[in-house]
Amino acid sequence: MGENPISIHVLGICSALAITTKIDTAVVMTIAVVAVLSISNVVISLLRNNIPNKVRIIIQMSVIASLVIIADQVMKAYMYDMSKLLGVFLGLIITNCIVLGRAEAFAMQNSPGKALLDGMGNGLGYGAILIGVAFFRELFGFGSIYGGQIFTDQIYMSGYENNGLMILSPGAFFILGLIVWAHRAYTNVIDKE
């Protein structure tokens, strides 16, 4: 809880902004990140004693990039509509600092079992924030939760309107900022100067 990649380390922000307009995209993105992060952690951990130190970052990147491409291809084949929505951001998991960060900081020093748990934990931590942000953006931006309409026509009739700001990126910044603040205040994390 004290190690959440987004709210504590402030990693992976760009995708957190881009694909959180609706909960269902956030959920699919979470699954993809958890899968890529767990598998890459395990593979790197298995190879950790054999990877030459000079080229370790290149090897880590190749493993991660391959996994992301496979995930992207599988999505295109089996979940075409969703892959259209996620678009380029699924491919951008490659540049998500969380994945390389965990490979370098954790998988290189630990056994495959531990690395798997670390990957899943970080992926889910990332996903929790994504889904949290998406919850508020979808609720106030579209008036629905997970595709189901929450605000009824009556509420709209009485003058309520969906908040367009929530659909645009700044809406995500505000919510993300609030979540980071709340989480840090709760866990008492202070950046070391």
Place this chain on the structure above:
Amino acid sequence: MRSDAYTITFTMIVAVILGLGLSTTADNLRERQNLNVELDIKKNILSVLGFEQNANSTNEDIQNMYDKNISEIIINSTGEIIEDNNVSSEDTYKIYQSRDGSKVTGYAIPIAGKGLWGTMYGYFAIEPDVATAKGITFYKHKETPGLGAEVDKDWFKNNFVGKKFIDDNGMLVSIQVIKGFVSENDPDSKYKVDGISGATITGSGLTTFLKADLQKYEPYFAKIRKLNQIESL
């Protein structure tokens, strides 16, 4: 510290294994992916031509509905139908024709052009009189959500239905997306649709490329109109 030879060998082995993995995956999934892309195009054509599909139509339903109702024709720049697509080197254009038995119920043509942030892709559907719009749809664009992206919302698309792109003398005038609302007193209101506020450039882009695309098909459509006229006499 390991030797350079080890480093190179290790890197190469990893590269080969990953490369093999990737190409196998891509190869195995390609057929399915292409099918998805094709189905998506078919879905768009069906919906612009007014065939209802619901969310739980399976891929097969869509394929069947498409095969039953839609036929594709390819024309060249002088409006002649080309039977054999493979031999020609000139520009060719595709038309999707919907039929009910032997009666044509509509035409759909692909449209594409610059919006504000990038190219917009869609289909424009035409009534069998070849002068009236039946519908419009966009399946790919990069316009601003809430502003230009309203082009794929129903309120905007429905404005096109019933508008004319051919004037009373049989000349192509296309349909113009104007700034603000179309006034009922405007004698040309049947050639105009309401614009999207805050998305003037998207609208004028659409006006420009819709006309350009209609012009490409005009030689063929002019012939159809002439035939229709003869038949009605």
